[in-house]
Amino acid sequence: MKLIEFIIASSLLTLLPGPDILFVLTQSMIHGRKAGISVALGLCSGLFVHTAAAAFGLSLIISSSPTLFAIIKYAGILYLLWMGYASLRGYYKQRNKTTENKTAPLDNPVPTSDTPFASTPSDLQCTANQFNTPSGIQLSNSPTHDQHASTSCATIETIYKPDQAEATILKSSETATTPAEASTATTSATAKTTLDETPPSRLYRIGVTMNLLNPKVILFFLAFFPQFIDKQSTSPKTDMLLLGAVFALVAVVIFTSIATVGAFVADKLSIGQMSPRLLAWIQASVYWLIAVLLLFF
Numbered sequence: 001m002k003l004i005e006f007i008i009a010s011s012l013l014t015l016l017p018g019p020d021i022l023f024v025l026t027q028s029m030i031h032g033r034k035a036g037i038s039v040a041l042g043l044c045s046g047l048f049v050h051t052a053a054a055a056f057g058l059s060l061i062i063s064s065s066p067t068l069f070a071i072i073k074y075a076g077i078l079y080l081l082w083m084g085y086a087s088l089r090g091y092y093k094q095r096n097k098t099t100e101n102k103t104a105p106l107d108n109p110v111p112t113s114d115t116p117f118a119s120t121p122s123d124l125q126c127t128a129n130q131f132n133t134p135s136g137i138q139l140s141n142s143p144t145h146d147q148h149a150s151t152s153c154a155t156i157e158t159i160y161k162p163d164q165a166e167a168t169i170l171k172s173s174e175t176a177t178t179p180a181e182a183s184t185a186t187t188s189a190t191a192k193t194t195l196d197e198t199p200p201s202r203l204y205r206i207g208v209t210m211n212l213l214n215p216k217v218i219l220f221f222l223a224f225f226p227q228f229i230d231k232q233s234t235s236p237k238t239d240m241l242l243l244g245a246v247f248a249l250v251a252v253v254i255f256t257s258i259a260t261v262g263a264f265v266a267d268k269l270s271i272g273q274m275s276p277r278l279l280a281w282i283q284a285s286v287y288w289l290i291a292v293l294l295l296f297f
């Protein structure tokens with residue numbers, strides 16, 4: 001078994017631009033590095049399944065049957081088309097749901113110039129001398145009273161300055177000057193959060209399914225692997241399974257590197273600040289592009 005030559009050839013083939021690299025790169029740029037790695041692990045798990053199928057003769061049966069080959073091919077295309085549609089449907093469904101929620105009366109409307117408490121905490125004169133009792137009796141300027149007044153001011157300061165790192169929606173609303181603008185900002189922030197919260201387990205399953213429903217991988221394994229197995233080998237099946245494991249490991253390393261680069265570039269280009277609708281359409285377009293590649297190439 002020519003292991004060194006196999007590793008070099010596998011690395012070069014994995015680095016060739018194709019649907020797998022495109023998908024890993026897109027997911028890592030939209031959802032982050034963790035998402036890209038989840039997709040990569042799913043794709044590579046599918047590779048090992050293909051290896052086992054090739055080793056035990058199942059791949060040969062599929063490749064020799066035009067009907068089975070076509071079924072797998074078109075099932076993969078339909079799956080990719082559906083995933084593209086599901087990406088858009090999920091975004092618009094969440095956006096509409098958020099919009100409907102905003103039509104209900106707000107318990108705590110966003111302050112404006114026409115509403116109370118529109119001024120900033122610095123404009124509020126929180127001094128002990130301004131606190132009067134309901135009966136109109138002036139409170140004393142005792143140190144204890146001053147301490148309570150300072151505490152009240154600190155509380156107001158905290159309310160008007162929430163932690164922006166922990167409240168993205170509040171941060172978007174702070175810059176709005178009207179309730180309508182605050183509603184739009186909140187809707188956009190909620191849709192973006194939904195787009196980002198795709199579970200890694202789901203991305204892993206998508207990667208596995210995409211790989212298993214790509215019949216061209218079957219042909220590739222049948223043509224590529226036998227070249228690195230000694231004809232005099234007493235256990236060709238074991239050798240093929242070993243090569244499949246090595247190939248999957250090489251792919252994991254390369255795809256993980258691509259996911260890391262994609263997330264880094266996305267951070268530098270501030271892709272996360274793009275319109276959630278645009279990101280949803282980009283994600284759907286990638287699914288549909290891979291479907292076209294699977295159909296015609």
